[in-house]
């Protein structure tokens with residue numbers, strides 16, 4: 504029997520907030536930037552991945568809002584995205600697709616679709632969902648996911664000050680594989696280089712619809728925006744197949760490089776950021792959500808490319 508779950512997920516996303524031809528079925532609103540990733544050599548004992556050695560590589564970065572509506576106001580969406588193509592010397596790319604919430608709401612694709620349907624039943628208008636009420640019902644239906652749902656609710660409270668001030672997480676575990684073939688499970692974390700310890704949130708009053716991209720443009724007019732990349736090393740007891748599990752906070756953390764964003768760009772071809780496209784020196788865990796993302800993103804990519812309006 505063929506697997507229709509990815510189609511089901513995309514149909515549900517389309518029903519949830521309307522269909523926006525030519526756009527991504529999630530994280531539709533976003534802009535692209537040219538960047539350089541400079542590894543510091545600290546990942547070499549763990550991986551042969553070319554972009555994690557000691558030579559800088561160029562990167563294409565996309566910051567995004569999570570809704571499928573490409574016109575949604577920046578201050579309304581709960582999670583922000585940062586997606587990266589690392590350009591390898593051989594012409595291939597290694598991808599990372601991150602959000603600002605460190606864990607996912609379920610480890611099971613079917614449950615994810617059920618959750619989407621519950622959120623969809625709390626529409627307050629054609630293109631607007633009452634996420635607050637939706638989350639209350641999710642908490643009642645899936646009490647085992649309380650921690651993540653409360654983290655999501657927390658993010659809904661106040662809009663962030665800037666894309667440049669947020670932490671980003673690819674969420675899933677990955678295996679780094681070194682020159683001897685030894686595998687080490689890790690999770691990545693991105694941290695803003697110049698992190699302000701003071702309040703990092705704003706009130707939505709007086710914020711423009713596109714204030715996050717406008718803010719980034721202003722910062723890039725004056726200079727660059729940088730993030731540090733860390734890996735956290737798993738211990739034997741840490742699950743590699745469960746994106747709801749963030750692992751204990753005392754895991755060894757290593758700074759492995761820095762991403763510097765230089766300027767906004769306008770790609771002319773349609774780009775796909777696929778979290779399973781990791782390239783040489785990195786392997787995938789047996790994580791059902793991660794593999795389901797690969798299939799679902801392909802369905803979304805196919806649909807948006809077949810539609811009239813093409814977006815990068």
Ligand code: HEM
Nearest residue numbers: 527528529530565584586600601602615776799800803804
């Ligand atoms: C069942 C799980 C998930 C489904 C079905 C799903 C679905 C989608 C879809 C359909 C897209 C648009 C793909 C395209 O047309 O290129 C997308 C994009 C995105 N998703 Fe997910 N997603 C899931 C989980 C996650 C998780 C766990 C994260 C957090 C790391 C995440 C972060 C993102 C980001 C950042 C984008 C924007 C990618 C870009 O910049 O092009 N998603 N998602």
